[in-house]
Amino acid sequence: MHEYLRYRPGASQRSVLALLDRPMGDCTEFADLFTTLARALNIPARTIFGLAYAERPTPAFAFHAWNEVEVNGAWQAVDPTWNQVRVDATHIPLPTHSATLRLITGAPDLRFSVSEVDYFSR
DSSP: OTTTSEEOTTOOOOOHHHHHHSOEEOHHHHHHHHHHHHHHTTOOEEEEEEEEEEOSSSOEEEEEEEEEEEETTEEEEEBTTTTBSSOOTTEEEOOOOHHHHHHHHTOTTOOOOOOOOOOOOO
């Protein structure tokens, strides 16, 4: 995925079929294509929308899309845009309820803080 698509920030959202003809898009296109291809291989997958920390000229959390795939009964996060096979704590999923997302994305002064961090190893 990471090698096939060319990243283009702010690209207009296109269908997965359109991506095959013109392989460029932002994180949403990377995630949608990943979900579609995984499901075509009978691998349970879903697209996740949330915030991710990006080290840009001004580092900050920004809206981002990535994926989860089911492996041995557990959902594992992967990020095809950033070529991460295992997503780290820089990715914070947002609620999937549409009213909640509208509330969050419509708040111009949205701020949050980390109240607890748990570390685990496998």
